[in-house]
Amino acid sequence: MFPLVWFAFFFQASQYDVVIHHARIVDGTGSPWFYADVGVRGDTIATIGDLRNETGVLDLDAHGHVLAPGFIDIHTHARRGIFLDPAAQNYIRQGVTTLMEGPDGSSPLPLAPFLEKIRTAKLAVNFGSFVGQGTLRQAVLGLENRKATPEEIEKQKALARQAMYDGAFGLSTGLFYVPGNFTPTDEVVAIAQVVGALGGIHTSHMRDEAAGVEDSVKETIRIGEEGGLPTQVTHHKIIGKANWGRSAATLELMEKARARGVDATIDAYPYTASSTSTAALFPQWSLAGGNKALLERLAAPEQRARIKAVIVERILTDRGGGDPKNVVMANCPWDPALAGKSLADITAARGHAVTVENAAETAIEIEQKQGCQAVFHAISEEDVQRILRSPLTMIASDGEVPEYGKGAPHPRSYGTFSRVLARYVRELRVLTLEDAVHKMSGYPASRLKLYDRGLIRPG
Numbered sequence: 253m254f255p256l257v258w259f260a261f262f263f264q265a266s267q268y269d270v271v272i273h274h275a276r277i278v279d280g281t282g283s284p285w286f287y288a289d290v291g292v293r294g295d296t297i298a299t300i301g302d303l304r305n306e307t308g309v310l311d312l313d314a315h316g317h318v319l320a321p322g323f324i325d326i327h328t329h330a331r332r333g334i335f336l337d338p339a340a341q342n343y344i345r346q347g348v349t350t351l352m353e354g355p356d357g358s359s360p361l362p363l364a365p366f367l368e369k370i371r372t373a374k375l376a377v378n379f380g381s382f383v384g385q386g387t388l389r390q391a392v393l394g395l396e397n398r399k400a401t402p403e404e405i406e407k408q409k410a411l412a413r414q415a416m417y418d419g420a421f422g423l424s425t426g427l428f429y430v431p432g433n434f435t436p437t438d439e440v441v442a443i444a445q446v447v448g449a450l451g452g453i454h455t456s457h458m459r460d461e462a463a464g465v466e467d468s469v470k471e472t473i474r475i476g477e478e479g480g481l482p483t484q485v486t487h488h489k490i491i492g493k494a495n496w497g498r499s500a501a502t503l504e505l506m507e508k509a510r511a512r513g514v515d516a517t518i519d520a521y522p523y524t525a526s527s528t529s530t531a532a533l534f535p536q537w538s539l540a541g542g543n544k545a546l547l548e549r550l551a552a553p554e555q556r557a558r559i560k561a562v563i564v565e566r567i568l569t570d571r572g573g574g575d576p577k578n579v580v581m582a583n584c585p586w587d588p589a590l591a592g593k594s595l596a597d598i599t600a601a602r603g604h605a606v607t608v609e610n611a612a613e614t615a616i617e618i619e620q621k622q623g624c625q626a627v628f629h630a631i632s633e634e635d636v637q638r639i640l641r642s643p644l645t646m647i648a649s650d651g652e653v654p655e656y657g658k659g660a661p662h663p664r665s666y667g668t669f670s671r672v673l674a675r676y677v678r679e680l681r682v683l684t685l686e687d688a689v690h691k692m693s694g695y696p697a698s699r700l701k702l703y704d705r706g707l708i709r710p711g
């Protein structure tokens with residue numbers, strides 16, 4: 253017995269499990285940094301102050317380096333990779349300790365079994381999810397391009413209610429994508445009202461981030477206003493050179509909405525390129541009914557010509573960034589060798605002149621082979637900085653837990669938070685360190701109603 257009693261006494265002698273001495277604390281509120289020591293008991297901050305005479309089971313000297321809350325990433329696509337790398341090293345190494353899934357209108361459904369799998373997976377990070385409007389709609393209507401009937405809306409509301417009971421943080425929409433694109437705003441509002449009544453928020457990958465970006469911001473605000481819930485423009489950006497500079501107008505719309513009492517906010521990542529499927533170059537109507545239906549449309553010459561015209565237009569003025577070299581493959585499951593090659597490279601390799609018309613043909617061929625994940629260079633640095641600087645903007649990666657060494661992925665999964673700190677705080681001084689940390693911790697915590705997270709505070 254003696255050694256056991258001694259063992260217990262030994263641990264009682266230390267009031268803290270961890271004491272971090274002499275830290276420069278950037279506390280997540282945006283307030284200027286200050287020096288203090290931090291004592292942690294279990295998984296909770298117990299004391300902040302002068303602990304020079306205290307020791308923990310573990311003592312660390314921060315030597316005046318920054319101590320900040322773990323970062324919260326409100327927009328990730330980690331639900332596949334997190335089970336391959338439960339340590340989520342690409343996020344943990346940036347200081348991100350909470351990942352939110354289910355964005356862009358797409359989530360696991362039902363949510364409960366997925367969250368149970370997450371709960372038992374021994375992750376290095378906290379993990380939460382939204383429920384996706386596109387997923388709800390697909391469960392009831394499939395990929396059909398039409399309005400939902402009143403009964404179908406009731407079914408979606410019931411599924412949304414269950415997802416909220418299962419633990420969803422709110423409703424995500426991806427009205428750019430199929431089937432979200434086929435949804436009238438009224439139908440989204442009907443579901444948002446259910447989610448809002450249960451305390452959820454709304455996060456919006458907008459219907460249009462290019463020529464129609466202002467209308468899409470208005471739609472996002474309207475969903476919040478009529479749905480009775482906080483609403484957020486996610487990964488806010490302005491796509492297409494002809495539209496560059498319009499973030500001045502979109503930010504003004506958001507500020508005006510707030511001035512009249514709509515809780516509308518923004519998240520963004522610090523890059524001038526986006527990433528999504530090559531299907532983003534296709535008109536949404538051509539994707540109704542799924543891949544088989546697309547192949548049938550491409551086999552009909554008149555429809556093929558209409559599809560191609562839209563692809564040409566999108567290369568010129570939208571996600572294609574005005575030039576086929578601005579669309580770079582990240583991952584092509586059917587031909588991994590294409591990763592890192594642009595639409596221009598692939599068109600040339602097929603022996604064709606690199607024209608926008610021929611690049612559209614290449615895009616069609618790619619889609620006929622089930623498409624690729626791609627990186628689209630079509631955003632201006634000026635808009636990136638203006639959006640990051642807005643007090644309404646928090647930082648989110650839109651990334652995933654990648655399979656290391658595979659493909660040529662967008663760097664956002666590995667670098668979003670580090671890049672904000674290195675480039676936009678240290679090098680360009682677009683943000684102060686305190687602002688940047690607030691946008692990564694205290695701000696997303698309050699948006700998610702995680703009132704005991706995101707700040708360096710006792711408890």
Ligand SMILES: [Zn+2]
Pocket residue numbers: 355356457487650
């Ligand atoms: Zn998105």
